Amino acid sequence: MSEPVWSNNSNSAPVHGNVVQAGRVERLIVQSRDGAELPVPRTLPRDPRHHGFRNRVVELAELDRLRGLANDEQRPLTVVLPGMPGVGKTMTALRWAHQVQDEFSDGVLVADLGGASPTGPASPFDVLGAFLRDLGVTAVGALTTERERANLFHTLTAHRELLLVLDDAATSRQVEALLPPSPRSCVVVTTRYALDLLGQQGVEHVPVEPFHLNDALALMSEAVANPETPLDPAALRKLAEACGRLPLALRVAGARLRGRSSIESFVDRVVEGSGLLTHLHFDGERLVHGVSEVCYQELPPAEARAYRFLGLHPGPEFSVAAVAALLGTSEFDAEEMLAELRRVGLLGVSGDRYRIHPLLQRHAEDAGRDADTVADRAAALTRLVEHYHSFAMARDVVLSSRRRLSTRYDSVSAAHTGPEARRKALDGLDTERLNLLAAVRVAESLGLHDRVWQLCESLFTYQFDRDLFGDLLDAHLAGIRAAEALGDAAVLARMVSQYGSGLFAAHDDAEARVQFERARRIAVECGDALAEQSATEWTGFVHERAGAPESALECFERSRAIIRSRFAPEHRPRPLALYGLNAGRVLVSVGRYDEARPELLAAAEFFRTNGERGNLAKVELPLAELELRTGGADALPRLERVLAVFAELRMRSWQVTALELLAEALDGAGNAEKALLRRQEATDLALVLGRQRAAAGSDQDS
Structure with a gap:
């Protein structure tokens, strides 16, 4: 326990409680009643385990590990628990504080730093005053500057074994002003902001993320907590995913389910469209919408617009380049705006990728409907589709040199060259896979028929070679609809044939053959030699798999005849090489090795x-x-x-x-x-x- 701090002044009056005597405020006396030790504060609120806390096993174990390392090295520990609003940062910090409070013989101090408060964050001056009172100092009002209060706080805590919980921090400076100097101290900070400066000072970070699905379902089931409400696992799973497995949303959603005769009908009604946020209210408060709105209202106009436009993005994860396209700005400016959104807790980041929680994305979309015109939103989405098509084309040319129908390939440069080009192209396509598939749907919703089929063409080699059967079939159904809307027979033949290829890859050979025959008929009618040759070749694959090698060879021979008689000379070498591959494979299978x-x-x-x-x-x-x-x-x-x-x-x-x-x-x-x-x-x-x-x-x- 620290000793009292004395000045040259004296106090001859009777002491009734702890005293701060100010001769000059820089020189202080701290006296405690009858010479007793200063009090041991225990300001922890109720343990979260008594009101719905669950899981966080990994985070709590990591806090234990970091505490053990700090003890072994006899150094203070500061840990930041960053996370989006409603993810459970505060409950995690308080649960751990309750678990370890007995290890801190000199007490526990807790402060709400008000990072999300409508009135603004708490000042270190006020928080230090509260801490000093908790430590037994009276007449704190005599200390009229932050430095005076910090000096006394540092003196009183220089050797104390204290645990501090600083909840909802807004800035790095706000936290730094409250750190005790004792090597036996521990500080746990929760924040929705990116406190990057703290990270440069050896401070540890333990991110708090949304729950895994099983824990989300368990939390929601507990929140329902009514034997009269039959639990529908599929409906609960759907609602949990719609809530993005965010603990606050899960608790509110569970409470809203309580007592309903049919969970499934409620879930279907609120999950579809963007109405989920309006249903996540309890006792008249729109809790989830509220925490989103507080963050949004803090944003400057440019960042607020960027946030709203992110609500349009078809996926929860994106690159800086995609956001630049969406906003119609440079990548530099886009990255600056993303950094601000991340700072205030509206975005997460992983490497060079940014992500937005599904509920925040819904909130952003709702805000955009109120603030942005339909034309502006459509233009943003069109730019995004253009970006993803360019991205796909630049990698498609790395994967294959096959002939394409789209004239946009005339000006495309390969995204990668050299021995690692294919691996890098696949890595990029794998990273953007879901966004690329979503771009097809967005293009279709906007009536961009040209972009729909061209995206399908650009993604075909990747989807087929990577066995992404579902993606291929989903995209190409849209591609067929787009070709039909355009009335372009050559495009339709290509889309139908590629759709058949997806069916073949999925081992639906009967339907694949139907599609290849349809593609062949369309090609014959419009005189498209390439489409006719391709459909004929693919029909050969169906025969090969069906155990009819002679029929397969016959198809391959017809395909070669089309190549030789109707393809331009410069377009013959590659399809003839493919003929050699296909025919040679079948010839080996029937023992005709010399051929x-x-x-x-x-x-x-x-x-x-x-x-x-x-x-x-x-x-x-x-x-x-x-x-x-x-x-x-x-x-x-x-x-x-x-x-x-x-x-x-x-x-x-x-x-x-x-x-x-x-x-x-x-x-x-x-x-x-x-x-x-x-x-x-x-x-x-x-x-x-x-x-x-x-x-x-x-x-x-x-």
Whole structure:
């Protein structure tokens, strides 16, 4: 316990309580009643575990770990718990404080720093005054500057083992003014702001995020807490996801469900559209809307507009470039506005990506309906669609050199070059996958028919090679509608054929064949040789899978005839190489090795020269099988190389085929144990793909 601080003044009057004597305010006496020690404050409010606190096991364990490290190193600890409004930062901090308060022999101090208060944040001057009173100092009013109060606070806490909970901090400076100097102190700060300056001073950060789904469902079920209300798991899950698994919203939503005869009907009514926020009220207060509105009202005009336009973005996560397109501004200006939105707690950030919580996004959209014109919002979305189409095209040309219908490709530059180009292109497309698919829907809603089918064309190779069956089918149904609306037969043939390819990838061969035949008829009627050749080739794949190799070869031969007779000379080499790949593969499967070898070798040479590693690996696979069937020594190493390429390029269907053939080769080489492992890999991967196909089929049925 610290000793009293003395000045040269004296106090001869009887002491009734603790005294601050001011001769000059820089020189103070602190006396405690009858020489007793200064009081030990315990200002913690009620333990959150008594009113609905749950989970946060990870965060509480991390706080324990950091406290242990600080104790071992005999240094003070300051931990910031950042998070969006309503995520449960305060409850997490208070729960931990209740768990560890007995470890702090000199007490616990709690202050609301008022970061979200309508009247503005609390000043350090006022908070220090409250802390000094809690520490037993009277006549605090004699200390008329923040520095005077801070000096006394630092003196009184220099050696004390104190825990401070600073709730709802607004700025780094606000927190810094309240940190005790004791190496045995611990400070926990909650904030919805980005207190970046604190992070530069060795302060630890333990982010508080929305719940995982299981915990969200459990919290909502507890909030309902009424045996007369039958719980519908599917409806609860739908509502929990609509609430973004935000604890405050989950509690309010659960309370709103209490006593209802049908949870499902209530959920369906409030989740659809943007009406959810208006239903998240309790005792007359729109709690979730309120915390969003406080943040929004703080924003300057430019940032407020940016926030509203983010409500238009079709996904919760986005890049700076996408936001620049949405706002119609430079990336520099967009990043500045995003930084401000992040600072006030309206956005999260992960690496170079920003994210907005679904409820905040709904609030932003609602605010935009009131503040922005329909034309401005449509223009913003059009710019966003343009951005995502440009993004997709620049990566599509890395993945494939196939012919495209869109003339926009004439001016497209590859997003990446060099040996890592394909991996980087796939990484970018994987990152933006959901936004790209959503861009198709946005374009359709705006009546941008040209953009709809061109997005489908740009995404086809990526979606097909990555086995994204559901994405491909969903997008291309919109692409077919767009082509029909435009009345463009060539585009319609391409969209129908690519839709059939998605069905084929999902193993719906019967419907795929129907679509290929439709595409072929449209192509014949409009004289489109490329579409006719493609549909004929794809029909061959259907025959091949059905175990009719001769019918497959017949289709491939008809396809080659179209290429040779109706394609311009400069457009023949690649489709002829694809013919060699496809025909050669089927010829190997029926044992016609002498016919297959030259076709496959010629195709391999073209794809090697053209830098198409995926197609080269597809050729190497039947060449390896040919070696295996004819006793060649190169089968096993060739298969290992091919498998590595398919894995690197994330071509999982081809990985399964390669793994199965590799297992056969390993068995033949006497390595049964390794063959078993490869077969198990193939089985596991096939199960994943099977589940995806089933999900894609279910989506189409619905």
